Amino acid sequence: MALSLLSHEVSDLCLGKPPLRCLSAVSATVSDAVAALKSSGEPFLSVWGCNHQHHEDDEENDGSDCECVGKICMADVICHLSKDENTLLSPSAALKAPISVLLPETRALVVHVQPSCRLLEAIDLIIRGAQNLIVPIQTKPITKRRQQKLQSQNAAVSITTTVHKNGRQFCWITQEDIIRFLLGYIGLFSPLPAISIADLGIINSTYAILAVDYNSSAASAVPAISLALADQTSVAVVNGAGDPTMALIGEISPLTLACCDESAAAAVATLSAGDLMAYIDGGGPPESILQAVKNRLEEKGLVGMLSLVESLSACSPDEESPARTYGKAVNSSAARRSEAIVCNPKSSLMAVMIQAIAHRVNYVWVMETDCSLVGIVTFVDMLKVFRDFLEHM
Incomplete structure (x- = not known):
């Protein structure tokens, strides 16, 4: 059973995954990103460092330089428009800015891997900070005619497309995908799933969380919201930010x-x-x-x-x-809803995993019975525990 789990590759997690919708970091603007997000019906879109329109005219370019450089969602747009210089001047001008202004400074949040990448390697990449692993979809080669048809179905080929110049399509693997996969092998990790998160030592204390006071201005939370996007967590709304006994009232979730x-x-x-x-x-x-x-x-x-x-x-x-x-x-x-997803320090690892998966979040807030905020547990914290367990099997 253990050998079976260790032999898995990321391609095993790609089954049924839809191809990524893409935006070009070369030609797209913030306004293009807004239009693409609304038309796609997806919360996140990938941003690529190539210009697909340029590739259409470049017969010698096989698209091998196409690389995902990040991902964006409407929360990125909102944070961008909320900056003082954009609020005070002209939001319409801010929407004309290149899409690169929405991307974080680090490109380590998205990492390209081959379908043969081992599961343990994928977990290591996530632990080191990767949000998404970009994986080529292993399908039959797409003919030029089929590629043109797929591209014509998109509103603007230079803005969003599912097919690259070389006919390749990609999907991405998330932290949740890996956690769900491990959940299918949860019996292998016994007695780990039954141990409390407190005993496992995976609760990030209140000093390590992003928090804003209930009565403070929402604008003051923008830097924290941007960091939460990068960390795939959330911003706690509390009474008395910085107080060791502060109570959790709710959250400003980038996903919401x-x-x-x-x-x-x-x-x-x-x-x-x-x-x-x-x-x-x-x-x-x-x-x-x-x-x-x-x-x-x-x-x-x-x-x-x-x-x-x-x-x-x-x-x-x-x-x-x-x-x-x-x-x-x-x-x-x-x-x-903006109501925070919470658990108790005595909650088992298994219970917290299922709770996070059920609510489609990468984290769960940890509270005492008196509603005082203890900290937060994330998928990355859980993956570290599973990784250590596998290493010593």
Whole structure:
């Protein structure tokens, strides 16, 4: 059984995986990213360092220089638009910026691997900081005619495509994919699954988490939201940030924020952290909070941001707001409420794993019975435990 698990390759995790939708870091803008995210119905899109349109005209280029350099979601766009220089000047100008402004400085978050990459190697890459492993899909070669047909089905070939110049398609493996795979072999790890997360020592203390006070401005949380995106975690909303006995009230999850549209940047610029939770809750803002955002934008003279909000919220009474519609289109499981997913320090590793998988998150907050925040447990912490176990089998 152990040898069977150790012999697995990442190609075993790619079965049934859809090909990646791609954006070009060379030619795409932030506005292109917004349009592609809304049309794709996916929370994340991959960004590649090649220009697919250029490759169409370059017969000598086999596409071998195509490399994924990152991934983006609507939360990246919202953080970009929420920066002071973009809020105060012109959101429309910020949307014309190259898509590279949405990418983190490090490219280690996405790593290319071959289908033959061993499972243990993949786990090591995740532990070292990779968010996603990019894997070529092993399928029948795509003919030029079929490739052209697939490309024509996309709104703009130079912006988003599933097929590269050499006819190759790619998928990506996530931390959740690996955890789900290991769950199928959970009996192999006995008695590890029954041990509490406290006894395993995998709880990251409150000093290591990202937190913002309930009454502080949402804008002050933007750096933390960007870091949470890179870490695949979330920002805790607490009372008394920095207090050892602070209580967890809720969270500002990048995954939930990714289910809003770009007008949520106005909410970040005008609301408190607590009000922002209500704004993004369930994928769309209550009318009362939306009106409060508009009023504050008027008071601050943020005409450009106000125009953006009004253009996106304009719909008939019988229609849902674009923010709520987009939230549903992205992924019903991702457009969850801002209520934090929590566990107890005495919860078993198995229970926390299942809890995270069920809620489609990469982390679980750890709380005591008095609601005081203890810390956070992530998929990476769990993978470290499984990796050590396998190494000493």
